[in-house]
Amino acid sequence: MKRIAESHQGSFFDAEASGEYLNDAKKASKTKYRHFMATLKKLDVKGKYLEIGSGVGILTQDIAIQHPNAEIMAYDILSEMTELSRQDLSEDLRKRISYETGDACDENSIKDLGGFNLIYSAFTLHHWDNAELAIKNLYSLLNDEGILYIYDLKRVMWLYYIKSESGFFNSIRAAYRLSEIKKILSKIGIKNYRIRTILPFFIQSVLIRK
Helix, strand or coil: CCCCCCCCCCCCCCHHHHHHHHHHHHHHHHHHCHHHHHHHHHHCCCCEEEEECCCCCHHHHHHHHHCCCCEEEEEECCHHHHHHHCCCCCHHHHHHEEEEECCCCCHHHHCCCCCEEEEEEECCHHHCCCHHHHHHHHHHCEEEEEEEEEEEEECCHHHHHCCCCCHHHHHHHCCECHHHHHHHHHHHCCCCEEEEEECCCCEEEEEEEC
């Protein structure tokens, strides 16, 4: 059940494809992120947030509305995504959401972003070229008692018996298993964390406290 790496760079450079992705993201947002949003609400972190892999910004806006006192930096590797994110923002959200383009796997790209009370990422871990370096970089940006919350797919054996090359199945095949994440965190020296499997069993969350 070998992990099959999946890269997302270059996927949405076409303007028409980006527009379609935006429409699809809006439709899927509530169901796709229900558990993720509920967890962030329970954590109730105050202060500055950093969203990694913000895409077209649907999740960013939902979190900004749910946490009206938070300031959010939306960070994505594709400038086309950040441009789409700026569309249709209310005046309040324009004041509280900023946008940056860069790569979490690139220390030089991310090191000057500042300190954050909460850093979160949803369905991005399996895209990272170097997950160990990305997590290490993000952990270094946390303020004291800050939280890094990663929500992503989990590789499961039974999907390898399904003969499909759909984007969804390929993303699961590119995802990490619990043992692999533990190994990464151990190599970095991170000990204060919790990993949970979420129904329907091919989703997991990693909550790291500094």
